[in-house]
Amino acid sequence: MRILGFESSCDETAVAVVDGGHQVRASVVQSQDELHETYGGVVPEIAGRAHAERIGTIVDRALAEAKTSFDEINAVAVAHRPGLIGSVLVGVAAAKSVAWRLGVPLVGVHHVEAHLWSGLLEDSVPSWPALGLVVSGGHTSLYRVDAPFQCTVLGRTIDDAVGEAYDKAAALLGLGWPGGVRVDQAAQQGNDSVYNFPMPNLKDRPLDFSFSGLKTALRYGVLGLPGTTTRKPEELSMEERNDAAASFQKAAVRTLIRGLRRARKQHPDVQSLLVGGGVSANSRLRDELESFAQDESLTLRIPPMKWCVDNAAMVAGLACVRLQEEGPASLSLAASPR
Ligand code: KG4
Ligand code: ZN
Numbered sequence: 001m002r003i004l005g006f007e008s009s010c011d012e013t014a015v016a017v018v019d020g021g022h023q024v025r026a027s028v029v030q031s032q033d034e035l036h037e038t039y040g041g042v043v044p045e046i047a048g049r050a051h052a053e054r055i056g057t058i059v060d061r062a063l064a065e066a067k068t069s070f071d072e073i074n075a076v077a078v079a080h081r082p083g084l085i086g087s088v089l090v091g092v093a094a095a096k097s098v099a100w101r102l103g104v105p106l107v108g109v110h111h112v113e114a115h116l117w118s119g120l121l122e123d124s125v126p127s128w129p130a131l132g133l134v135v136s137g138g139h140t141s142l143y144r145v146d147a148p149f150q151c152t153v154l155g156r157t158i159d160d161a162v163g164e165a166y167d168k169a170a171a172l173l174g175l176g177w178p179g180g181v182r183v184d185q186a187a188q189q190g191n192d193s194v195y196n197f198p199m200p201n202l203k204d205r206p207l208d209f210s211f212s213g214l215k216t217a218l219r220y221g222v223l224g225l226p227g228t229t230t231r232k233p234e235e236l237s238m239e240e241r242n243d244a245a246a247s248f249q250k251a252a253v254r255t256l257i258r259g260l261r262r263a264r265k266q267h268p269d270v271q272s273l274l275v276g277g278g279v280s281a282n283s284r285l286r287d288e289l290e291s292f293a294q295d296e297s298l299t300l301r302i303p304p305m306k307w308c309v310d311n312a313a314m315v316a317g318l319a320c321v322r323l324q325e326e327g328p329a330s331l332s333l334a335a336s337p338r
Contacts, residue, residue: 001074002017002072003018005077006077006091008094010083011031011036011050013054014027015055015312016028016311017062018121025068026063027311029309029312040171055094056094070101075099075104075105076102076104077108077315078094079091079108079111080333083337091335105328106331107328107329109318116274118307118313119276121307126271128272129145131260131263132276135163135277135279136279139156140209148321148325149326154263155259158210163278172218173245174232184249184284188283190245194243194246195221195244197251198217200255278309
């Protein structure tokens, strides 16, 4: 089964060709970082337009890289929710057009659930049930996964996603955009004990997360309290930036691992741990996930760097199972922001 996958839910335009759910023949991802950099965040209108302008060329590149043609495509998959609606719509329209023109099945998958498949590309399916953790710029969600399409949400962020907190931390520290990777690099040079940032606990909601307080603590701790003489990000020394980034990263990663530890206690039958999303590229999170999985005797599936960020290979991969188990979607498949 050769599937052509589309992903356009935020600011990456991506098309992939995947065989049998796991074998990635091509994965083309065009980032829009340069279009949004001056705004310090994704501008939905610019993102939607850029997807529309670029997607046709990216399909051609993916087919060429996969050394295949439309005639050999057996199904078309698209992440049809959630995301910026103007962006998701571009992928959905493109996928529907190709599926209709080729007369092959169309499959819609949930973008966040697809992130959990990214660690299974070029690898085997682990034993179920699993815990799933998706950490990205838009989502921080903890799942119990009984099978690829049986994902139950155990917890999620009640405010900022962890990636969003990283991006805001980068802005506060004058590190620029995109933020996550820059905070990660700065943190590797810093001392994580200089600042004691909080790990918020939500009363009666042990598996939910909150990251907006961490960002505020960083602002007050490093730039000063409102009403006092506050500093500007550009006034910070390199050492202060690195120490603040390291202390922030320690609190953010420990909060995620604490959530996993609590979920593990509530679900002692889980065998595996699936992790995905842009923040799964984080060096400290990867190290701590390895240790956690080892301590808990869980099989860890975490994607290589190239599949941590949004990509279409994870969409085409998961779609293969969905098609086998649930059949195709209709051509009236709706794009949805949620
Ligand atoms: O999954 P993704 O590409 O897009 C969304 O669906 O949101 O994730 C992007 C997020 C951004 O917030 C980015 O700052 C963060 O992932 N990110 C990182 C790292 N690399 C990317 N955060 C922390 N450490 C990193 N190394
Ligand atoms: Zn994503």
